[in-house]
Amino acid sequence: MAFVFRRGLVVLVVALINAALVVATSLATAAEISSSNPLLLRGEEGVRDCSQYPYVAPTTLPTDRFSFPPDFVFGTATAAYQEDIIRMKNMNMDAYRFSISWSRIIPYGKRSTGVNKEGIEFYHRILDLLDEQDMDAYVTIFHWTTPQALEAEYGGFLSRDIVSDFKDFADLLFEEYGSKVSKWITLNEPWTYTIKGYEEGMFAPGRCSVWVDRACRAGNSAVEPYIVTHNLLLAHAAAVQLYRQKYQEQKGEIGMTLCTFWFEPYSDKIEDIDAAQRSMDFMYGWYMDPITYGNYPRSMIDLVGSRLPNFTTEESKLLKGSYDFLGLNYYTGYYSRNNPDVDPHHPRYRTDSGAIMDGTLTRNYVKLYKASRWLYIYPEGFRYLLNYTKDTYRNPTIYITENGVSDEDDPSKPIQEAIKDQRRIDYYHSHLQNVLMSIRNYNVTVKGFFAWSYADNYEWSDGYTYRFGLYYIDYKEKLLRYPKDSACWFTAFLEKPSPKVQHRARPIRAALPRSLHLGY
Template sequence: MKAFSLLSICVVIVLANSHIDAFTRNDFPEDFLFGAGTSAYQWEGAVDEDGRTPSVWDGFSPFDNMDNGDIACDGYHKYKKDVKLMAEMGLEAFRFSISWSRLIPNGRGPINPKGLQFYKNLIKELLTHGIEPHLTLYHYDLPQALEDEYGGWINHKIIEDFTAFADVCFREFGDDVKLWTTINEANIFAIGAYSEGILPPGHCSTSSSRYVKCSTGNSSTEPYIVGHNILLAHASASNLYRLKYKSKQRGSIGLCIYTYGLFPYTNSKEDEVATQRAKDFYFGWLLKPLVFGDYPDVMKRVVGTRLPVFSEEESEQVRGSSDFIGVIHYTTLYVTESKPSPSILPSNQDFSTDMGVETISIGNTVPWGFEGVLEYLKQSFNNPPIYILENGFATKHDSTLQDTARVEYIQSYIGAMLNAIRNGSDTRGYFYWSMIDLYELLAGYRVSFGLYYVNFSDDGLKRSPKLSASWYTGFLNGTVDVSPLDITQQQSHFSGSSSL
């Protein structure tokens, strides 16, 4: 299950009288990219083959009876077959991630030639079929060697090692890769791995996590330390790319965050303030330093000395270090002010209690919430270039190929994105999650998002196209025209909503 299920802290966007007109692929800018995505641990398998060493995901299981990604979709061996499926579907771009421990088994030092060759072969196969590679450097899978040596992302040393890893990738793949994401879902990674303990390395204060029992960690400080190191590592890699590679390779590099649609539950001043605070914690935490050079004032006030401070030099390095913002979006929620518990001591504070809101889910398909996210980013962060790096619909994993609900989801969200673009959002690409059924990081093989069904019980892991794959194919090749859609009908059930 994707990260939106990690935390129940979010808000909802109500765009009054919002409507999606009929549209086709041709209504988008000519250079707009439509693609789909996967990540290394979820797709590749082959965890102990050809020199790959363990990452923090290997052996990590926050919940009982979890599966693992040892085999996953076996993309390591079946990449040519999968690229052929992408080409048949008409994908214009494919987002994937590098397994750091496959490329550099010790986390630093010698490159693994077989790992290097795999990614070169994959990129070549994509380009041969006219598919643009979008490469993510880090998707939650730190080499275990670095975690064991110095604690990974909680240690400032990670900045140097991440930059060296990025340097190898830029040098080896950069002539063929024009779109780079440094760190996936940076905000959710810091929260999930270091406040809630449900992502590796599974740190949290024992009294803080509502999901798992952690043996180590400090939920009141570590998420903010990790967030700070993420920003500095991203800026270091980005600045290296600009100094050493960009003039020749002419690519773009950005940081990726998870975005909830966040909207006040009522028209009360308290809920409006709570909603803005939630946006500052979720969006502003990482985006305000990237755009303006410092953390939001409300975070500095609430978190206090637990929030790291940028030096003047660090602020300059971080500000402007993203050519684009990678946006991941699945769900929209209402936000209301939470009532603080008198039992919460300062030592028991975590990201959730610091934010001080409660949230209410409003269903799986809320395209107007997605449109609202793009509008908020446009208004609040100087209308940055945006790539939608994940957006998708989860269903129980079974052999049913008639995934009508997924088709309805995709077309309504693409339509909402087009509305935002027509309203001035500088959104430049859309990557559906996921290209095929994967090992989902928090749900194993029980749920799936894929356009292609994978039979995980079959030795050959047979792939079969779902109705959604056929729909996406038709949309991309121009044979599917999307009819006008009413995306406001769900709102009538929620009288306590307010517009932006």
């Protein structure tokens, strides 16, 4: 759901609109810590020794960094990049995922109107620092920052005109940064952007049908979501075609990041089993089917009818196979059950599938554990989703570009208590175990894992009311950072071998492929 990418990358990262945030420690000090002891983390209260931090007791499968393939990438994302990139490096992260703000680079949206040189240099500095720290850059082209000028001119992604402007924006990024970027992500969570902005009206531009939310001044929840997603897919395909035709000598890769829940049938009845499949089609297949097979899922074509735009033969060819890798954001699972009572007089995307998704239901006396307003903890769903992706979409190369859990912010809680986050440790441990099970037992091609998020962040609709970070941010005192218990756990989890250090047995990382990248 951090500019980095969504749902989290702390203000600068999630929206990359503001300048780097204030931090107190010096770069030199952080670098000295990294070289002296790889398990020391610096926070604003001083240095925290993570070398003795206990691992979670192994359950069904040993899991640490060395459990994954040798080239597996671990990473994360955040804001005040000078300090925070070095902190990430101190945590033994391999990569950093961030997004580039369209308006920061091209203030008026169209390349012909001029570019912002200061904005271009800002991202060069980030990429140069990553290179100095020997960390890979995973860069998102669009994280929902549609220039206001394009919204005013033709309605943003409601118009097909945006495809050429998006292509020009991507061309500029490839030209400027391509030699420094190993992985390009065209879109981050297009489903969230579409549904929250054009079906529910909760995110910008706040459009929906009046019967959905009276606060929406304009919109059509039965039509606009399908138009917006259609144009997002065409913009993605145009950028990928450009990159493959013009920039292959840069030797990078390009893909898209999607979010989806895992849907379990509420019962063993065939109608609920079918409803769960339709839920997957309408959230995940809406994007995966076009970029894999060139068209929308059959269930959507049948149920949405004429409201679902068609691809031309040429567009279908451009979309089919338009990714080198798939970025996948997984947080939660839901039950899905058949909905036989759809109101024909008030059509909308949410009811078109004829399925109801719900995390509060109880099946066989099992109820999903709720971590926040929308996030139900279901680590097994992660494994089911990865296996489903392999079976349904030709075993693509996958990077887990977001995974994490939130805590509700409690301003009255002392920092010393707030940094104790065993539930987050349990969440990551259980989810990484399920990733490893998919790799080992089902041969799913997962190549990296990015934690969401490095530090507490500003959520798009929830503001600062929830905390996702491995680092605690003191919002009352200059945004100072404090490593939580989970930061210590991840640091120990990601500890790399050294000929001078005798390493203790690791229940987790050692089981992961050595090729697996980890990051933020």
